[in-house]
Amino acid sequence: GAGVSQSPSNKVTEKGKDVELRCDPISGHTALYWYRQSLGQGLEFLIYFQGNSAPDKSGLPSDRFSAERTGGSVSTLTIQRTQQEDSAVYLCASSLGGGPGDIQYFGAGTRLSVL
Amino acid sequence: EDQVTQSPEALRLQEGESSSLNCSYTVSGLRGLFWYRQDPGKGPEFLFTLYSAGEEKEKERLKATLTKKESFLHITAPKPEDSATYLCAVQAGFQKLVFGTGTRLLVSP
Numbered sequence: 580g581a582g583v584s585q586s587p588s589n590k591v592t593e594k595g596k597d598v599e600l601r602c603d604p605i606s607g608h609t610a611l612y613w614y615r616q617s618l619g620q621g622l623e624f625l626i627y628f629q630g631n632s633a634p635d636k637s638g639l640p641s642d643r644f645s646a647e648r649t650g651g652s653v654s655t656l657t658i659q660r661t662q663q664e665d666s667a668v669y670l671c672a673s674s675l676g677g678g679p680g681d682i683q684y685f686g687a688g689t690r691l692s693v694l
Numbered sequence: 695e696d697q698v699t700q701s702p703e704a705l706r707l708q709e710g711e712s713s714s715l716n717c718s719y720t721v722s723g724l725r726g727l728f729w730y731r732q733d734p735g736k737g738p739e740f741l742f743t744l745y746s747a748g749e750e751k752e753k754e755r756l757k758a759t760l761t762k763k764e765s766f767l768h769i770t771a772p773k774p775e776d777s778a779t780y781l782c783a784v785q786a787g788f789q790k791l792v793f794g795t796g797t798r799l800l801v802s803p
Contacts, residue, residue: 583737610789621698621793622738622781629789638790670737677789679725680745685737 581605583686585671591692592661600656600689602671608684610677611654613646616688617667625669628654629677661693696721700782700794707772707801715767715797717782727765728791729758730781738781741767772801 584603592598604611613625624638628648639645643661648654658665668690672683699718707713719727726745730738742751744760751758755776757768767780779798783791 612790614791614793619795621795622783622791624790624792627789635790672737674789679785679789680743681789682728682740682743683791684740685730687735687737 583671583673583684585686585689587689588687589690591694593694594663595660597657597659598661598691600669602654602686604652604671604673605684608673608675609651610674610681611648612672612683613654613656614670614672615667616670622670663693666691666693696784696786696792698782698784698792698794700797702797703795704798705800707799709773709801709803710771712768712770712772714769715780717765717794718763719784721784721786723786725785727760728783728785729767730783732779732781732796774801774803777801
């Protein structure tokens with residue numbers, strides 16, 4: 580079956596513009612995660628969705644960042660009024676049940692460049 | 695605060711030259727330690743999960759081990775195709791993974 584799919588693969592935007600990043604998880608996976616990978620830094624957790632439960636938003640760096648997951652499947656990460664420090668690779672992952680030790684499978688990421 | 699430190703930052707090996715990568719961690723209540731491989735321009739690819747001290751897992755030329763404070767990824771007789779960044783992550787409590795910054799491995803023929 581298909582893996583985690585992210586689009587676009589690359590996004591160049593101007594400072595102050597809004598962007599939307601999309602993630603299609605593996606079919607049947609109930610848990611979905613967003614991470615950010617900045618140059619020279621480790622992956623940084625942003626947000627976690629599990630089924631119909633309220634998402635864990637504890638990693639979102641500011642209120643300019645938001646995410647939603649529709650129908651328990653596709654997720655969109657929105658960054659409003661982008662800043663240059665938002666430039667990074669945004670990675671989406673999904674796992675079967677979201678339980679302890681569950682393997683998270685990653686997409687190829689969206690590389691965001693804010694000019 | 696959960697923390698993961700990987701060393702070395704970069705490692706250059708000759709083909710066939712075995713070595714080990716280190717992942718030191720501090721976490722309250724380890725649920726799992728994960729190793730991933732990441733190639734340039736791609737997302738992390740899952741390699742292993744370890745759950746308790748003393749556990750070992752192997753896959754081809756790779757072997758992962760776990761103690762209460764650290765994990766090692768042993769690479770035996772590496773080949774150029776093993777060149778990648780190797781990421782270590784821990785999971786504790788909530789489902790998020792806490793990652794180290796990775797070890798960039800280059801294997802020369």
